[in-house]
Amino acid sequence: MPHYCCRCGHHPLVRRVPDGDTHERDCCSTCGYIAYDNPRVIAGAILEREGRLLLCQRGIPPRVGTWTLPAGFMERGESVEETAHREVWEETGIHAEILTPYSIFSVPPTNELYIIYRARLLGWNDAPGHETQAVDWFRAEEIPWDAIFYPAIRQILERYIDEHAGGTYGIYTGSMESGTIHFMR
Ligand SMILES: [Zn+2]
Structure with missing residues (x-):
């Protein structure tokens, strides 16, 4: 997974379960981007x-x-x-x-x-x-x-x-x- 946000370039991304989600994702704390890593x-x-x-x-x-x-x-x-x-x-x-x-x-x-x-x-x-x-x-x-x-x-x-x-x-x-x-x- 990239460690930089691919939308705003912020780093590091934070591994957490987004609100209302069921799985941990890499999340950008600056712009709110969620890096989904589906198969x-x-x-x-x-x-x-x-x-x-x-x-x-x-x-x-x-x-x-x-x-x-x-x-x-x-x-x-x-x-x-x-x-x-x-x-x-x-x-x-x-x-x-x-x-x-x-x-x-x-x-x-x-x-x-x-x-x-x-x-x-x-x-x-x-x-x-x-x-x-x-x-x-x-x-x-x-x-x-x-x-x-x-x-x-x-x-x-x-x-x-x-x-x-x-x-x-x-x-x-x-x-x-x-x-x-x-x-x-
Ligand atoms: Zn971002």
Whole structure:
């Protein structure tokens, strides 16, 4: 959190529960500004084509060289589906149709909410953006499991591979450690 008020520049901010509020916030005693620090939304997608899953390899720090699903922070003015679509486009050069939610999980330690959709390939025309070193489609047995940094992403891939075999996809909701898989009937 910033220690200076981003409205008037006063410092330090005071940690207290504002009148009528329920949580402690960083508050400016000069201008009354309250620095809310609510979770940030990260959206992305899992795409499959002929039994292969799309992964991208990080080209910028942190963790250059590790593989992950295309995903990134929601921008002001976007819907979460638009974020997932844009991130797939920016990180892989792929134009995707965003389908159903696949995994919605909170990460309280980093103050983040991840929303990963299933998506369908519509086409690809562009080279991946500068944040991506490489983009590739992997069969289950080809996935570079040791180079996937986030356990939650590994779990999404493992579950997708299992469910793909049966042709029915659930929706996970919970935290990165524990949650529930819901199946639509
Ligand atoms: Zn202030």
